[in-house]
Amino acid sequence: MINNSFTTPGELIGTSEEFTGKEGTYEKDGNVYASLTGIVHVNEEDRSVWVEPKTSVPPVPEKGDEIIGKVRDVKDSIVLINIASLVGSEDREIAVNEVGAIHVSNVSDDYVKDLENKFRAGDIVRAKIIVEKPGAIDLTTNEPQLGVLSAKCTKCNGYLKKTQNGKLKCTSCEKTETRKISTEFGKELK
Template sequence: MMEDSFVLPGDTVGSLEEFVPGDYTYAREGMIFATTAGLVKVDPKTRSASVIPKTNAPVKLNHGDIVVGEVIDLKDSLVIVSLAFKKGYEDRPISDEEATIHISNVKNSYVKDLRSLFSMRDILKAKIVDERQMRLSTGDEDLGVIKAYCNRCLTGLMRKEGKLICPNCGNNETRKMSSAYGLGVV
């Protein structure tokens, strides 16, 4: 198989005499086969043959990944988040995946009331701490709310001297803000 050739699952990528199987490939009976649709890539240093996926397959979420989502519900000890995408894969949305942030994973200090740190419709950045139960953490300084809306008039809140102020009605609110609040996903 030529490098940069487009392959489908099950297509031959190379032989085990020439290469070792790389990402998105598997070996059987002396040959290397593709596990996904994509382009064949050969690494001359490791002599590995891989496939670079070219499909809209769902993004795999792993422990330590940074994700962005919207707060859709608040309980006494949980924030429920509808995940939008994984950082680095902004063009491949996550569909129908919900995750939770337990009150113990919000900050590196005691949290008495989640409603003082999060609100419905907040957009936040969090780290996956348990990919099987989809538990998230916002404990790091760069994690937390990156966009918030006024609870009175639904206008986007502006960060001013460490506080969130509504430019429309003047309402002051608090959140567990990311150090990148208002800068988008960085």
């Protein structure tokens, strides 16, 4: 990619051996790509490259941001979340497709023995970014407003509704389940 050339998201700018990616770029598999539409700038001294935006820039997840995502997988000690949007910018797609991870130690203050009692694949979750670096976004749900916002029954796929005792009950088959519920559970997503 030539200095001062126009680029679009996903376009190869160079290799990570040639350049260190800065603002408006991301690294994947040893290559540096544009994460937004704009003009490529190269600093020959430190071999860095960045993209100056020329359109309205999609939000980029950063440490401290709260996200909305969908549980992709639940493992023994980690939950993988497909990040869909940033809280406050729900109507805009994020800059790049990101997957975040909630480690068992970042679920709540309480001891968590089994993550499947807190999250299930398909749950819609609100979480906060605690570490953001290329290739890794660590999340937490260790605050009252963070956790599961919407969930479906593992038996019949009906929607779960919060009961007075804080458990979740299926609206179809009446099975009771548990999750790490957000104080925003069941409220309409904006």
